[in-house]
Amino acid sequence: MKRLGRFLLFALAGVASAPIQAAVDDSLLLMLSGDEKMVSIASGTPRPLSKAPSVASVITAEEIKAMGARNVYEALELVPGMHVGISGSEGQKPIFPTRGIVSLQDPQILILVNGHGIKGLTTSSNEAGLYLPTEAVQRIEVIRGPGSAIYGADAFAGVINIITKRAEDQHGVEFGLRGGSFNTWDSWAQFGKHFENGWGLFAHVGYSKSDGDRGRIITSDLQSSLDTLLGTQASLAPGPMDTSYEARTAMFTLDKDNWTAHLNLWQTPKSGTGAGIANALDNQGNGDVNKYQFDLGYEDKNWRPDWTFGTQFSYLYTHIDYHLGIFPRNALLPIGADGNVSFTPPFNLVSFPDGLIGVPGREEKTTQFDVTLNYTGLVRHAWRFNAGVRKEDFSARESKNFGPGVIDGTIASIGGTLTNVSGTPFVYLPDTTRTVSYLSVQDEWAFARDWALTAGVRQDQYSDFGGTTNPRLALVWAARQDLTARLLYGEAFRAPSFAELKTANNPANLGNPSIRPETIKTTELAFDYRPSDKLWGALNIFSYDIEGLIDFVPGPAGNVAQNAKNQQGQGIEVEAHWQALPDLQILGNLAFQDAKDKATGLVVADAPRKQAMLSADWKIDSDWSLRIDNFWIADRPRAAGDTRAAVADYVWTNLTMRYVQKEQKWEAAFIARNLLDVDAREPAPTSIPNDYPLPGRSLMLELRAHF
DSSP, X not given: XXXXXXXXXXXXXXXXXXXXXXXXXXXXXXXXXXXXXXXXXXXXXXXXXXXXXXEEEEEEHHHHHHTTOSBHXXXXXXXXXXXXXXXXXXXXXXXXXXXXXXXXXXXXXXXXXXXXXXXXXXXXXXXXXXXXXXXXXXXXXXXXXXXXXXXXXXXXXXXXXXXXXXXXXXXXXXXXXXXXXXXXXXXXXXXXXXXXXXXXXXXXXXXEEEOOOTTOEEOOOHHHHHHHHHTOOOOOOSEEOBOOEEEEEEEEEEEETTEEEEEEEEEEEEEOOBTOTTSSOOSSOEEEXXXXXXXEEEEEEEEETTXXXXXXXXXXXXXXXXXXXXXXXXXXXXXXXXXXXXXXXXXXXXXXXTOEEEEXXXXXXXXXXXXXXXXXXXXXXXXXXXXXXXXXXXXXXEEESSSTTTOOSOSSBOOSOOEEOTTSTTSSSOOEEEEEEEEEEEEEEXXXXXXXXXXXXXXXXXTXXXXXXXXXXXXXXXXXXXXXXXXXXXXXXXXXXHHHHHOOSOSSEEOOTTOOOEEEEEEEEEEEEEEETTEEEEEEEEEXXXXXXXXXXXETTEEEEEEEEEEEEEXXXXXXXXXXXXXXXXXXXXXXXXXXXXXXXXXXXXXXXEEEEEEEEEEOSSSEEEEEEEEEEEXXXXXXXXXXXXXXXXXXXXXXXXEEOTTSSXXXXXXXXXXXXXXXXXXXXXXXXXXXXXXXXXXXXXXXXXX
């Protein structure tokens, strides 16, 4: 890594050997070139992508629509170096392995909606079953690399900000209907208008459902191994993963003058458990996820001479209940004296004719208030000051037919009657409250013509484990009108989740109040080249060093959370957009990463070391368009001790053909996913020997009407 760091500095020094011109105002330095996309997530204020003090990507509503992405997760596959996978935890939720940083819960990516976090408090990760449709999305901004100097905790490997539409983004009324394979249906209605009194309103309601691809067969699971060992026949394998769901959304944006308010409601009353919470197929499990987000913001760009004032309040409420058949009916399981499944003697074999059943639930409330001041009174400087406080409240409820306070392994057969342990010492996680206060300062200094230095630092103070400080530096050189070079350095952290700190009475994992935050230091050298309005290319070289990755390590009482791993990685990301013909655009990216455990030197398992995207977007004529997207995922090694062959590479092809009626009153689209019906799989633990199969070919028709 030191050699790569020296190379980065040497490379930038070579580029910087041209004469430095006289300094001018930073507005000239940051001038938009052509139709270059703007991004706000990198610095807190809008900047052209090539001048942003982070490596960032922007996916617009037009691109989302062109590629036929039904949800945010599909759209994120366009981001170089970020793969959208699935986790076997909590029912096959999407995870985002980025630059070789991957974990079961995937808490190292911060997910925002309109700048406000929506991740769960239990695991600090994306909620299983949370469905995020794209129809109300205006753009998605993504940082690859650290973002804690602006956003604090969890902005570790990257930040995703989903920006919803406003009144000016939706003209009149739109109705939409989409349906096809796996009995999948999406329907929505949305409306946008500015009223004479100055208020603007955007409103969206949507409903989605799917039976899931029943052809995603798990040939063997954890219960299969137990059946072989104990002579039972309880396993549901071979059998399909349960990826069915039903989802409802409502999203509203109201704005006038300096005020903006958002109200977002996501409800998933039915969500299948995939391959099962314990990697044992579950035909009686279901998740019920409800998440409500409200935020109110005020910004006065003329608050005082040279000062901009902004303040924001946000409230996130989450209510989740799972009904889990952790092990299937007629399972015979080894039960320890604490009533949990235990493979370490002493234990008794206990029969569960109705299955091992858990009904955990939780209620989470996150309230946040902050103030931002921007000052431009100093020549060539743009200062940003931000301070705020966040309160996180968590409460758990649980009913089950196993565990402490319920059974002790002495009864040979346990039925399906559940015991409510909510509010007792036997619940899976005690009620918890955390308060976080933070203060950040950032200066963007145009110290010479075509040169700018962004320097910032943020201090976060946690009520449960103390404080953490994270700086950033970004040197941006507009070498020529068509070439920009950036040298970036940033530090970030991930706070331990409530589950990692305090999980108890769990048959698999136990919390540890002594663990400390994960930390990362990242150096990047990025080039942006735009030789003409028809061609754009970017190259990014990165290197990072991680200390204290949290994992659950086997111990005498079970797996206990520990700062168990240190990791280092490096790699390159290349992307290009080419307007090959007036009506044909070619887009592509390629990413390589080499991430290793610092102690053992072994390659990090499960994350793709190579991935690429190649797309063609063809405007056939004024009415018809055709988009083809190809995604290559390759070189995913196994963990140490896993003797299976590496996870197979695959190329995934999507196709979208769209017709827009000349008056744009209605449009229709044909959407194909996994067009070539490849057998693509995502990594699974050894209890699922053949990994998690991805959906087979799916075909859908879409209709939209505009009024």
